[in-house]
Each structure stands twice: as C-alpha cells, then as structure tokens.
Amino acid sequence: MNFASVRMITDDVDRLVELYENVTGVSAERPAPVFAEFALPSCTLAIGHTQTTQLFGADSALGAHNRTVILEFRVADVEAEYVRLKAVVEDWVKEPTTIPWGNRSMLFRDPDGNLLNFFQPVTEDAMKRFSGRS
Template sequence: MNLLSIRIITADIERLIKFYEHITGFSLIQYTPDFAELRTATATLAIGSIRTLQFFGGDDIAQPQQNRSIIIEFKVEDVDKEYERLSAYLQGSIVQKPTIMPWGNKSLLFRDPDGNLVNFFTPVTPEATVRSEGK
C-alpha cells in the first residue's frame, strides 16, 4: 500500500490553486473547474471544490475550512530562503518562523487561505536527513 494523495475540499478552488502555485513555484494541473492536482515525486496534493462532494455521497461528507488536525508538509532545499521569498506574501498567515524542531528539521509553519496548516521544512541533522530520504 502507498499513500499517494491528500485532498483539500474548498469553497474557492481558484484561490487555493493560485496560493499553492505561488508557494511551491509549480503549476497545478486543473482537470476540471472543480478538481486540480499538484504532483510531486513522492505524493500529490489534490484540491477539489465542494461540488465534488456529490460524487462521494453529499455535501456533509467534508466541510471546507474546518481542518484543525492535519499539516501539509513540503520538504524544501532551504527553509530560510523560502521564508525570505514568501514572508511578505504570507503576511498574517505565518504561525511559526523557521525553527529547529526536536526531531531535527528546521520548520516554517503557516496557514493556507482556507486555514489549513502548511509546513515547509529542511532536515538539518544527519538523522533527519536520513529519515527524510526514506532510508
């Protein structure tokens, strides 16, 4: 079994597409007006509009802007450079400036426009580097 994708359900898909394109520097693939994906080498971040919920059984299956338990994490080459690049854009959305965590990652934590937590991190200890390479 492999984890392939995480999906965010949103009431404003265009806003989230633009946000994730801006922070990652990648273009999302928008398959329909209601569904887009950001594909990376290891996983996919999918974004679906609330209209896609009808295919899963109805509007009550998921609620946009209600997440308080998931952190969407991106490994980046240099979290300090990413902070410099994005700090003005993320004004008011930064939860934690780059900080070394007890498990060896330097982490920048912020919220996307729907309130989902996003973590850009760089492994800074040998143990964290090995762990992030899946070895």
C-alpha cells in the same frame, strides 16, 4: 500500496490554487473548474470545490474546516523559502526554527486555514531519518 494524494475541499478553488502555485512552484492541472491537481514528485495535492463532495456521499467532507492535518513539504533551504514566501503568505504561525527532532521548520496557514510546514532536516539524526526518501 502507495500513498497517492491529499485532497483539500474548499469553497474557493481559484484562491487556493493561486497560493499553492506560488508555494510549490508547480502549475496546477485544471481538468474542471471545480478541481485542480499539483503533480509533485512524491505525491499529488488535489483541490476540490465543496460541490464535488456530493460525488463521495453526503457526509464525506466539509470545506475549510479541518484543523487536524498539517501538510508537510521537505525543502532544501527553509530560510530561502521563508524569504521567497514572505510576501505571498498572509498567516505565519512560526518563523524558521529548529524543532526538537532535528528539523528546521516554518509553519503558515493557507487562505482556508490549513496548516503547512516547510522543513529541512538539519541534524545528523534527522538527515539519516530522511535519507533514501523522496
């Protein structure tokens, strides 16, 4: 089994697409105005409008209400990403800091309040943990 994608549901697809194009450096594929996908090397990040949830059942999702998931992106240089994104991100949660399990990490929220973590393994143990992963 392969983890294929994460889909976020929102009332404003265009607003999230704009931020995630800036964050990922990847242009979204837009097969429909209510749907976008970012094909990243390790996974696909999808964004769907709340109108699309009816396709999955009445109680399948509510846009912009999830506070239990952190989208995590491993990056080569957290400090450089912080400088690059400082003008784009409006809601910073934590500036770059080293966390106890050995990652250098920064956290911020997208316009819907979803939490994003950009991290870089910096200790020997953390680098070992991530060796061989995409």
